[in-house]
Amino acid sequence: MDYVNLGNSGLMVSKICLGTLTFGDPAWRSWVLDVDGSRPIMQQAFDLGITFFDTADMYSMGASERVVGQLLKEMAPRDEYVVATKVHSVMGDRPTQRGLSRKHIMEGIEASLERLDLDYVDIYITHRWDYTTPIEETMEALHDVKKAGLTQYIGASSMHAWQFAKAQAAAESNGWTKFISMQNHYNLVYREEEREMIPMCIDQGVAVTPWSPLARGFLAGNRHRQGGGASARAQDDPLAAELYYRDADFAVADQAVEIARKRGAEPAQVALAWMLAKPGIVAPVIGVSSAAQLEQLCAATDFQLSSDEIAALEAPYMPKAVMGHD
Secondary structure, three states: OOEEEOOOOOOEEEOOEEEOOOEOOOOOOOOOEOHHHHHHHHHHHHHHOOOEEEOOOOHHHHHHHHHHHHHHHHHOOHHHOEEEEEEOOOOOOOOOOOOOOHHHHHHHHHHHHHHHOOOOEEEEEEOOOOOOOOHHHHHHHHHHHHHOOOEEEEEEEOOOHHHHHHHHHHHHHHOOOOOOEEEOEOEOOEOHHHOOHHHHHHHHOOEEOOEOOOOOOHHHOOEOOOOOEOOOOOOOOHHHHHHOOOHHHHHHHHHHHHHHHHHOOOHHHHHHHHHHOOOOEOOOEEOOOOHHHHHHHHHHHHOOOOHHHHHHHHOOOOOOOOOOOO
16 A cells, blocks of 8 residues: 655545445445444455545444444554544534534534544544535634644535635635645546646645545446446445436446456456546545455556556546536
8 A cells, every 4th residue: 555645734644545434324324334344344444554534424423433433443543544524414403513614613523523532533524515604714613623633634525616715715814724635526427526626636735535436336337227236335325326327427337347357357446546547636535345345446556557548438428517516
């Protein structure tokens, strides 16, 4: 496993980040693993050299953070890993239990730390843009979270490039902490981030750590044009059908399958190798449901695609409306 700086910061992370949406409570989603089901994956992650772990308050409504916190304590001392969690999503019925207000951020970080059983997180990430809270309020609150020692760095997730620029400008003009990372929606079948967000991050030295690099499993090459697929997640993931499943998407996936067949690899490895070769990409956030899947995907860090193979993968792509900001 290779290790790189997260953007312009001094924080070193593994080139693969393990996302833990699949850790938590199976009652939340049928494909989610409890602590015992998650343990072999976490152990495999450490065995493979992964040191970067990503969760969120809303994953299994807090249960993911509890599982992640328990397993991290079992497996490694605090100075050997980097953990990120997120704030913004609906965490209750009341209007104060969501968004990026100062109140929710301050209460959110305390609740996340309690569930993770940690004194601090390494990166505290805004999960989405809050259209109802002034960005100055949000950035000052995040700065105060950092100054209080509850997080070491702050990051952001999906938003428009102009929104990200506005947030960074608010922080810079007031002497507050700026975002060091952008966790955006990006993969072979959703490349709209190449227009503005990724070039902006490259220019500003912000690390790009995409979510859903395999398009929620779509790029594994086992989805059906009539909908769904063979895996448990494919049969219980309505969001995937909203984001992908167009004819052009299947044309891209078919190219990945064909290249994988010729190279003796798996389509998911081809899709991840493509992403790792793209400018600005620091550490894709991958989610898996087994230790074997994780080992297979980590092999993509050593998988080199030719320029012709990259061109073949990209040729069928058709532009889309912006997706993943909600």
